[in-house]
Amino acid sequence: MKQKVIIALFFWMFFLLSACTNTPPKELEAVKPEEQVPHVGKEGPIRIGFAMDSFLEERWLRDREMFKESVEALGAEVEIVAAYGNDALQISQAETLIQSGIDLLVIVPHNSEATAAIVHKAHLEGIKVIAYDRLVKNADLDLYVSFDNERVGELQAEAITALVPKGNYVFIGGAITDNNAHLLKKGVFNVLRPYIERGDITIVYDQWTKDWTPVNAKANMEEALRTTNMQIDAVIVANDATAGGVIQALAAVGLAGQVPVTGQDADLAGVQRIVAGTQTMTVYKPLHMLSQEIAKLAVAMAKGEDVITERKVNNGKIEVPSVLLTPTAVDKDNVESTVIADGFHSLEDVYRATSKE
Numbered sequence: 001m002k003q004k005v006i007i008a009l010f011f012w013m014f015f016l017l018s019a020c021t022n023t024p025p026k027e028l029e030a031v032k033p034e035e036q037v038p039h040v041g042k043e044g045p046i047r048i049g050f051a052m053d054s055f056l057e058e059r060w061l062r063d064r065e066m067f068k069e070s071v072e073a074l075g076a077e078v079e080i081v082a083a084y085g086n087d088a089l090q091i092s093q094a095e096t097l098i099q100s101g102i103d104l105l106v107i108v109p110h111n112s113e114a115t116a117a118i119v120h121k122a123h124l125e126g127i128k129v130i131a132y133d134r135l136v137k138n139a140d141l142d143l144y145v146s147f148d149n150e151r152v153g154e155l156q157a158e159a160i161t162a163l164v165p166k167g168n169y170v171f172i173g174g175a176i177t178d179n180n181a182h183l184l185k186k187g188v189f190n191v192l193r194p195y196i197e198r199g200d201i202t203i204v205y206d207q208w209t210k211d212w213t214p215v216n217a218k219a220n221m222e223e224a225l226r227t228t229n230m231q232i233d234a235v236i237v238a239n240d241a242t243a244g245g246v247i248q249a250l251a252a253v254g255l256a257g258q259v260p261v262t263g264q265d266a267d268l269a270g271v272q273r274i275v276a277g278t279q280t281m282t283v284y285k286p287l288h289m290l291s292q293e294i295a296k297l298a299v300a301m302a303k304g305e306d307v308i309t310e311r312k313v314n315n316g317k318i319e320v321p322s323v324l325l326t327p328t329a330v331d332k333d334n335v336e337s338t339v340i341a342d343g344f345h346s347l348e349d350v351y352r353a354t355s356k357e
């Protein structure tokens with residue numbers, strides 16, 4: 001009896017401990033090895049370089065603001081640049097940051113392969129590099145912090161197969177140059193595979209979307225409608241921006257709201273379409289968690305502290321120490337308990353164009 005009580009107590013304590021480490025996970029904590037001296041040989045505050053891909057989507061504007069705030073709250077400075085999909089420009093911007101004497105570089109790569117050159121150049125100057133949200137492949141990257149992007153794809157496919165277990169599916173992916181687009185596709189097909197093998201689901205169109213732009217996604221959807229003679233039962237779309245383009249193409253043939261469509265990012269426009277009924281779901285990724293944790297780890301690493309992570313992700317060259325945060329599926333039913341409850345969007349904004357029943 002006594003033994004049973006002890007075992008139950010042990011499990012209860014274990015449960016409490018894991019609940020406590022939920023946000024932020026314990027793996028995010030920076031530890032300082034005894035030998036290392038923080039920020040040696042330099043005057044003034046820590047300077048972080050933040051080389052972004054673009055500010056053209058709502059999420060990246062939020063990332064920019066939140067990351068800046070978080071870094072400054074830690075008493076450090078951040079210099080932010082964006083290359084708008086231009087690989088050569090992203091490399092030269094990073095070089096300029098490196099030469100300007102930053103203590104650490106954080107990068108959102110446009111091209112997961114091309115940016116390996118940046119990591120190499122930074123290391124030559126003794127500067128560590130953190131991949132923000134998107135992995136840099138084939139490089140000695142120091143840290144990768146993102147959401148579980150494979151899970152994002154699984155959440156999308158789980159939501160749509162629950163609604164449409166049989167039929168013709170269109171897959172409109174993200175940018176082929178972005179590792180996240182590949183992970184998402186893997187997640188989607190993890191879920192779809194058994195349906196396809198049973199013959200319940202047929203993939204009638206499958207295409208990447210150059211640079212994740214709505215206009216390219218719209219063109220893809222128009223092609224899908226044309227080549228299938230509009231025989232489409234569901235569309236899995238990689239993010240909300242591209243879903244916007246897809247829904248425009250569907251609206252042009254009177255199919256908006258008739259065919260389930262997925263998304264990702266919980267962009268305001270995406271969430272508004274969800275409550276209006278033209279988009280089925282999105283995937284919410286709490287960006288404040290991402291930006292705060294990267295800021296914390298970046299400043300710690302810049303000071304010479306070691307960062308311990310529980311996970312590692314293979315980038316083709318090394319096992320990169322990694323932190324992967326958890327995404328959440330959002331539809332009409334849980335929009336209030338997720339993005340609105342979290343303050344990601346206000347109730348007024350979400351229902352601005354629709355009347356809430």
Ligand code: GAL
Pocket residue numbers: 057059133134174178180181212239264265
């Ligand atoms: C991905 C990211 C998404 C989406 C997309 C387009 O890498 O995971 O959240 O924003 O880029 O910018």
